[in-house]
Amino acid sequence: MAYEQICYEVADRVATLTLNRPEKLNAYTFTMRNEMLDAFDRIDADDEVRAVVVTGAGRAFCAGADLGGGGATFDKSVSADMFGGDDLLADGTPRDGGGTVALRIARCLKPVIGAINGPAVGVGVTMTLPMDVRLCADTAKFGFVFARRGIVTEAASSWFLPRIVGISQAMEWAATGRVFLADEALSGRLVSRVYEPGELLPAAYELAHEIVANTSAVSVAAIRRLMWSGLSAASPWEAHAADSRLMVALGGSPDAAEGVTSFLEKRPAEFPMSVSADLPGEVPLWPSRPEGL
Numbered sequence: 001m002a003y004e005q006i007c008y009e010v011a012d013r014v015a016t017l018t019l020n021r022p023e024k025l026n027a028y029t030f031t032m033r034n035e036m037l038d039a040f041d042r043i044d045a046d047d048e049v050r051a052v053v054v055t056g057a058g059r060a061f062c063a064g065a066d067l068g069g070g071g072a073t074f075d076k077s078v079s080a081d082m083f084g085g086d087d088l089l090a091d092g093t094p095r096d097g098g099g100t101v102a103l104r105i106a107r108c109l110k111p112v113i114g115a116i117n118g119p120a121v122g123v124g125v126t127m128t129l130p131m132d133v134r135l136c137a138d139t140a141k142f143g144f145v146f147a148r149r150g151i152v153t154e155a156a157s158s159w160f161l162p163r164i165v166g167i168s169q170a171m172e173w174a175a176t177g178r179v180f181l182a183d184e185a186l187s188g189r190l191v192s193r194v195y196e197p198g199e200l201l202p203a204a205y206e207l208a209h210e211i212v213a214n215t216s217a218v219s220v221a222a223i224r225r226l227m228w229s230g231l232s233a234a235s236p237w238e239a240h241a242a243d244s245r246l247m248v249a250l251g252g253s254p255d256a257a258e259g260v261t262s263f264l265e266k267r268p269a270e271f272p273m274s275v276s277a278d279l280p281g282e283v284p285l286w287p288s289r290p291e292g293l
Contacts, residue, residue: 022058064122098155129160
């Protein structure tokens with residue numbers, strides 16, 4: 001697929017996905033949705049990609065949905081741009097387009113780092129919630145503005161946001177719909193660290209390259225699935241069962257042997273396994289689309 005509204009490149013085993021409508025503050029469209037879905041499919045299929053950085057072109061990360069349709073922007077009978085096209089729930093309800101992207105990011109097998117370089121509002125912030133680490137520039141602004149637009153939180157943010165920041169903080173931001181600055185995002189644990197604008201991408205790439213240089217791709221993919229699926233585990237015993245199955249599956253693997261041997265020999269590890277060929281069947285299937293949804 002040729003991209004019109006995102007840029008995609010891979011360098012040093014790190015994929016960079018850049019939202020690329022700077023003249024519109026990277027406002028979200030159906031085209032951008034489709035391109036992001038395709039890009040994450042490419043990321044998972046490419047064993048050369050070990051980590052992902054998502055950022056925005058120009059001065060914004062993503063200013064939310066493109067409101068060019070006016071008052072009918074979110075009216076399915078008039079405009080389908082904010083929905084998933086013919087991607088429907090079992091009862092025929094169109095899936096919200098932001099949610100299809102958020103769930104695709106959640107299902108990614110590579111760690112995803114959000115480098116939030118400017119305003120991230122509406123779907124511009126909810127799409128970042130399933131990313132593993134969110135870093136931001138000190139010029140960034142955030143807003144869960146849905147109640148001020150007469151709609152509801154989307155992109156499965158009613159599931160993600162309380163788990164990240166707690167229910168009280170999530171409700172404060174969602175119920176007021178106010179825009180807040182980077183320091184509040186940091187104190188509320190929405191982002192991990194705040195940087196000056198020129199330091200943001202270097203910091204994101206430094207983190208990505210630390211993953212690339214030191215870890216097993218298969219281990220990271222399995223850990224990512226364990227972490228996300230563990231958020232909805234019924235108990236620590238259920239999480240323990242998933243851990244145990246993967247410890248057995250990977251404990252005798254070439255990557256495990258290399259990880260221990262390289263440590264004992266005091267040299268960098270050279271892990272031979274790949275996600276596409278060697279991911280154990282015991283890796284939790286969540287987050288995948290449940291039957292009927």
